[in-house]
Amino acid sequence: MAKDMTKKKIIIVGGGISGLLATIKVCELGGEVDLFSYCPVKRSHSLCAQGGINACMDTKGEHDSIYEHFDDTVYGGDFLADQLAVKGMVEAAPKLIKMFDRMGVPFTRTAEGTLDLRNFGGQKNKRTCFAGSTTGQQILYALDEQVRRWEVKGAVKKYEFWEFVKIIKNKEGICRGIVAQSMNTMEIKAFKGDTVILATGGPGQVFGRCTASTICNGSAVSAVYQQGAEIANPEFIQIHPTAIPGSDKNRLMSEACRGEGGRVWVWRNNPETGERERWYFLEDMYPAYGNLVPRDVASRAIFKVCEHMKLGIDGEHRVYLDLSHIDGDYLKRKLGGILEMYSEFVGKDPREVPMEIFPSVHYSMGGIWVDRLHNTNIPGLMASGECDYQYHGANRLGANSLLSAAYSGTVSGPEAMKWAKTGNKGSELTDAEMEAARQEVQNEYDKILQMNGSENAHKLHHEMGDLMYKYVAIERDNNGLDQGLIELKKLLKRWDDIGITDRGNVANQEAMFVRQLRNMILYAMAITKGARMRDESRGAHAKIVLENGQRKHDKDGELVFMGRDDERFMKVTIVNYDEKTEEPIISYRDFDHSLIKPRARNYAVAKKE
């Protein structure tokens, strides 16, 4: 049969939940997809999501409402999320869950066989659907299966073990294709598409040790940023309060632990009686929400207890996350997967002894700027999932990420088809333009293969992680951020002096990593500059006041943080790349907050609407 030339071809980069749902939507609308991924899509990072996915199912007799989910998300995001976008997401959530259920996601069920719900941070009602403690894995697999079905029907062609390198624009500046490289044969090739969707996930590896997979390096986002795509709110990096610290990675311990009754504590001497006691500090500091305060709040509290009060376990950066008071069988059913992981990597059973955890970089609220239909500022280029900036504002609520990943795919897929059919796409790419784009990437790659300097890319990466944690993590101040920018610029310089030992043409992971590293450094500069310019505290971005160049303390010796400044900063940070200096240029943009009026965020008391 002759190939149907009128079919629309959508290029989707990234095979996590967002990319796969977009793929399915495109196929259902009669389009064809070229799907690019670092790995078999079934191994994408979405599978590390553990605790669940939020949707107002209201099956627990709590009178939960979609409005409540909407308000919790906006309030949890410290009023920096586009409210119309969030509204669309929370309204779609229950429908998505029913669709996943039909698709075969093995959600955990109640005795009656309906979907069970659990508590999660920053929400007073049970609203989180879950499949044990491997919800992301189960949703990803169901989507992987559906995409395989479309693959068999011929609508999807997978390019697994291919790395996206850059987009190709036509002479009108419209995105019409990409250049990608096979990670096994090292072949570099240009591909045409009517629309390109990036669904490449977060930039966790910019911080070195984090809860993200090794493939979450933000390299693709940085590549299109360098080609003119705007990044928004990059300074909002979520630090998850409970991870198992590790030298290769910090392994996530789901918020579901606290949702199922886990308590966070350290030993202390009671300030009044002097007696040694367990201090459940989250319950003490935030009586209304207790252990289920949002992640930014919990992380700052743990950091304070360890770093400033020196109450960490054995004086180190660790606190207890305790499940040992809960029935073992119940835990196995609700949290089995992650308890097994803790036992496996730490060698202790969390059902018997409290776990030892510490906060870790986890998620990026910021990302490529998109409108509510997921178009970027470059026509023909879209972004979807964690790599975009939508839905979470200054802090993401737990179990809203699987939701935003899924929802964004259901928006970006159809919108990509609409653009493919009716968009003003300008001229077709000529063969010469395709080859020129391919050759440019080839030249850059060949140059990397010749690098003969004294630096090791992996060591530089490690240093970058250290400096990002030092200056751009839980507590920030302008001295540190200035210093961070200086050190990042030095790293960028040192990148030129990398030497590689692998000059081969089979699965040359070293050369690819060198290319990714440069992109990561430029992304790190966008994060750091965004943080430097935002002189306020909001959500995950907490900035300490400086006085005479020193961190300011109040009369009780407590650090003084800047307040939220709605006047100046209830705006989206926009980062543009300056080709000449290679530095980020910061500006601010208004967004929609027409539905809920901003109010102070305080989890010590019950939320007021």
Next chain:
Amino acid sequence: MAEKKVRFVIERQDSANDKPYIQEFDVDYRPGLNVVAALMEIQKNPVTVDGKRVPPVVWECNCLEKVCGACMMVINGKARQACCALVDEIDQPIKLQPARTFPVIRDLLIDRTRMFEALKKIQGWIELDGSFESKDAPIQNPYTAQTAYEISHCMTCGCCLEACPNVGPQSDFIGPAPTVQAYLFNLHPLGKFDAPKRLNALMEKGGITSCGNSQNCVEVCPKSIKLTTYLAQLNRDVNIQALKNIFDN
């Protein structure tokens, strides 16, 4: 004080068609060190014990939490995930080899395409009307759902294929993991509708009749999926289907 070192003996191979060779590396010991973390250290300083600077070892990994299935390799003779292979718990020197049931691309990096192809063969999906809201999903028996949840943990890592004596050039057997996935979809209230198709697919060449019941798979499954139990049940289901096919004709 001399730092404690861990010795790695790694079977390398420059490309699919090159001959394998052995290189040895020492990595500084630290508590909690696992095999992937050690390979990462080798990346930072790819120098053999003979002081030779060599290209870093190539392998596949993503999540480092034993969920993605990427880092399966043969460690001290046993197929397993490298990320959760703690140095403290295995004999040293530690021998790393690629899982040669699969074509080797380079070093420890292998090509597991055949497993994903097998999932097409068993039609491992629900025949969904579409990714829109059409109706409420059917209620499911929570106990059945728990079984489904167990099987749905399969991360397509390939340990069971590597351990199975019936997977290899001598046989067409698609392997335990993809076979058992058929059972998963047959459990689902909507997936059930197409159970005969899946069972018929398993009657074909490479299907369940190629399973020799050696029980190796269940011992190596990193997710503790009761593979042999489900293979046995599938075997029964396939036989019943075969009888049905006779009577229906």
